[in-house]
Amino acid sequence: MWQFIRFLRRTEGVEAARKYFLDARKSPNCTYHVFVAYAMMVFCLDKDPKVAHNVFEAGLKRFMHEPGYILEYVKIFP
DSSP, rough: OOOHHHHHHHHOHHHHHHHHHHTTTTSSSSSSSHHHHHHHHHTTTSSHHHHHHHHHHHHHHHHHHHHHHHHHHHHHOO
């Protein structure tokens, strides 16, 4: 997931990656990996911790029960 979002960002721009994230998160089959990948991209590549924090917070509403999601969140925002 991380690689595909980075690929979109590199080849089609930031808006394409953002659109993919917004569409993917609406899917009933969406896993927490989509939120983690997009938040990591925003945090590491765009250097925007506020947006990354907002993405993680939005994901908490759906994935609070997923230990992997919580661990990824804590790695970035201890």
